[in-house]
Amino acid sequence: MTDLATTNEADDTAPTVATDVASASATQDATPVEWAPAEPAAPKKRRLWLWIGVPALVVAGGAAAASLVLIAPGTSVAGVPVGFMTEGAATDAIQQRLAETTVTLGEGGPTVTGAELGASVDAAALAASTFADRPLWNVSQWFGDPVETDIVLEPAAAATVLRDALPAAYSDPTPAAVVFSDGQFTVTPAVDGTGIDVDAVSSALAAGFSTGALDSVVATEPASVAAAATTEAAQGVADNANALLATVGFYVGDERTVPVDAATAASWMTITSDETGVFSITADAAKIQPVVDTLPAAVNRDPINGTAIVNSDDTVLSTSVAGQDGRVLGDTSSVASDFAAQLAAGNGVYTLPVEVTAATTTTLARLLEVDVGEQRLYLKENGVVVDSWLISSGRVGADTEYGRYRIGWKTPVQTMRGTALDSGVVYEQPDVRWAMYFNGDQAFHGVYWHSSWGTRKSAGCVGMPNSRAEQIYAWAPQGTDVWIHD
Numbered sequence: 510m511t512d513l514a515t516t517n518e519a520d521d522t523a524p525t526v527a528t529d530v531a532s533a534s535a536t537q538d539a540t541p542v543e544w545a546p547a548e549p550a551a552p553k554k555r556r557l558w559l560w561i562g563v564p565a566l567v568v569a570g571g572a573a574a575a576s577l578v579l580i581a582p583g584t585s586v587a588g589v590p591v592g593f594m595t596e597g598a599a600t601d602a603i604q605q606r607l608a609e610t611t612v613t614l615g616e617g618g619p620t621v622t623g624a625e626l627g628a629s630v631d632a633a634a635l636a637a638s639t640f641a642d643r644p645l646w647n648v649s650q651w652f653g654d655p656v657e658t659d660i661v662l663e664p665a666a667a668a669t670v671l672r673d674a675l676p677a678a679y680s681d682p683t684p685a686a687v688v689f690s691d692g693q694f695t696v697t698p699a700v701d702g703t704g705i706d707v708d709a710v711s712s713a714l715a716a717g718f719s720t721g722a723l724d725s726v727v728a729t730e731p732a733s734v735a736a737a738a739t740t741e742a743a744q745g746v747a748d749n750a751n752a753l754l755a756t757v758g759f760y761v762g763d764e765r766t767v768p769v770d771a772a773t774a775a776s777w778m779t780i781t782s783d784e785t786g787v788f789s790i791t792a793d794a795a796k797i798q799p800v801v802d803t804l805p806a807a808v809n810r811d812p813i814n815g816t817a818i819v820n821s822d823d824t825v826l827s828t829s830v831a832g833q834d835g836r837v838l839g840d841t842s843s844v845a846s847d848f849a850a851q852l853a854a855g856n857g858v859y860t861l862p863v864e865v866t867a868a869t870t871t872t873l874a875r876l877l878e879v880d881v882g883e884q885r886l887y888l889k890e891n892g893v894v895v896d897s898w899l900i901s902s903g904r905v906g907a908d909t910e911y912g913r914y915r916i917g918w919k920t921p922v923q924t925m926r927g928t929a930l931d932s933g934v935v936y937e938q939p940d941v942r943w944a945m946y947f948n949g950d951q952a953f954h955g956v957y958w959h960s961s962w963g964t965r966k967s968a969g970c971v972g973m974p975n976s977r978a979e980q981i982y983a984w985a986p987q988g989t990d991v992w993i994h995d
Contacts, residue, residue, distance in 0.1 A: 583652030588721030599636035627666040684738035689775040699736040706732035737786030746788040757857030792849035835866035899962035903969040906931030943978035
């Protein structure tokens with residue numbers, strides 16, 4: 510027979526089933542079957558913390574992440590609250606506040622906004638530095654002092670807006686000017702106008718922006734408005750232009766070959782100022798061209814070969830003919846436009862394109878040679894006799910000394926005094942012309958008191974007719990070689 514037995518324990522306990530099969534033929538010694546309850550199973554773990562802890566962690570994690578990108582609460586920049594904002598949102602808020610801040614021009618007058626005035630502030634840099642100094646996670650920076658800043662107002666743009674808003678407050682200034690008069694550039698001084706004080710408007714806008722006031726009233730009493738082109742700036746450009754006039758011209762090397770007078774150069778030039786007051790010079794190439802057309806005749810020339818007088822040491826004693834290089838003017842097709850550009854840059858020295866043909870110099874080694882035996886003077890150049898005539902040298906006992914000398918002191922007229930070596934007679938001879946000393950008190954000179962040429966008649970000098978003495982006086986410079994021999 511089969512019996513089934515089931516036992517139910519408390520909740521969470523599994524049922525136990527026992528089966529016994531007895532047979533009629535079982536022996537009487539068999540152990541009887543006993544029923545016992547099974548051990549209870551381990552209880553299931555509870556997971557309630559998942560439903561509470563996970564949301565808490567999400568909230569905590571979000572707060573931590575937010576603290577890394579948000580600005581501390583209670584922070585304001587120039588009166589703009591930026592707490593709990595990101596850098597980007599703070600940047601937008603600062604820019605928006607500045608654009609909306611207005612200034613009223615006098616009680617009941619027109620109003621202009623910061624945006625219209627061209628006001629600017631580096632909102633991105635302000636937001637970045639504010640976040641760096643006051644992040645949300647830094648509790649010590651919560652509700653800190655306001656962050657101050659400056660705004661920038663572009664004066665010229667702001668003046669234009671203010672003038673359009675209240676034109677009755679303005680009178681135009683007269684800019685300084687530069688004009689050519691009486692041979693030079695002179696200055697017409699600037700005269701101030703009147704208008705609204707841009708600095709006062711800027712201060713009012715800045716005060717309203719920093720305090721959070723969306724509108725401020727600024728007084729509109731006329732303020733002096735300086736001309737953009739100042740007297741000082743005009744004087745500076747006039748001085749430079751006048752310095753240019755002092756050197757203006759067309760040059761070959763360092764030579765101002767074709768000078769240009771001040772009035773002509775000034776007629777090529779115009780000096781003006783722009784809206785910012787900066788002066789500049791412009792030049793008209795078409796006005797320069799007529800002068801350029803005259804350049805070939807003024808510049809071109811053939812070379813002139815020179816002649817130099819030297820002694821036996823090749824020392825140049827004088828230049829009888831000055832050498833001069835030849836030159837030919839090159840292409841002038843761009844000279845007018847190039848010179849116009851130079852004048853605009855403040856340079857009045859135009860160097861011409863010129864091909865130079867060098868001159869040559871011939872040297873003449875001159876010698877005054879006296880042959881005492883012949884009583885003759887020879888004039889030689891480079892060893893060749895170019896002229897000759899009879900002279901009168903020193904008497905026996907008052908000889909003209911032989912040797913090689915050079916011309917020293919020269920005088921066109923003098924009174925000669927001395928003692929004759931051969932007789933001891935003291936002499937004085939007035940109005941001796943064209944004396945050239947070569948050996949102590951021995952000299953070449955003119956003689957008017959006798960005409961015995963070809964005889965030894967002097968007290969030691971070499972005498973000749975005045976005309977011949979004048980000839981060699983001009984022909985032989987100081988340092989010319991002298992040779993006295995027999």
